Amino acid sequence: MSHIDPTSAPPCASELIGSPAHAPTPKLRTQVFALASLGVPHGQIAKSLGISSRDLRIHYYPELVGAAEFWALNFSPLSAKNPFTPGGVHVEQ
Numbered sequence: 001m002s003h004i005d006p007t008s009a010p011p012c013a014s015e016l017i018g019s020p021a022h023a024p025t026p027k028l029r030t031q032v033f034a035l036a037s038l039g040v041p042h043g044q045i046a047k048s049l050g051i052s053s054r055d056l057r058i059h060y061y062p063e064l065v066g067a068a069e070f071w072a073l074n075f076s077p078l079s080a081k082n083p084f085t086p087g088g089v090h091v092e093q
Contacts, residue, residue: 022049022051022055022059024059024060028049028060029060029063031049032045032049032056032060032063032064032067033063033066033067035048036063036064036067036068037067037070037071039071042056042057042064
C-alpha cells in the first residue's frame with residue numbers, strides 16, 4: 001500500500017481522465033496506410049496502435065481514405081491490375 005503525502009497538491013483533472021493524447025508520426029501514418037491498403041479491418045489497425053477505432057478515424061482519416069481509393073483503383077473487378085481475376089490477367093472484351 002502506498003503512502004499519500006497530505007502536503008502534495010491534488011492531481012489535476014487531466015491526470016485523472018483518460019490516457020495521453022495520441023500523436024501520429026510519419027512512420028505510423030505509413031503503417032496505417034499500408035495495413036488499410038491490404039484490407040486489414042480498422043479495428044485491428046487501431047488495436048495494433050493501442051488506440052480506439054474512433055481515434056484511428058480522427059487521426060488517420062486521410063490515410064484510411066487514401067487506402068480505400070488505392071484498393072478501389074487496384075483491386076476492383078474492372079481494374080486491369082486485379083490479381084484476383086482468373087489467372088491474374090484481366091481480359092478486355
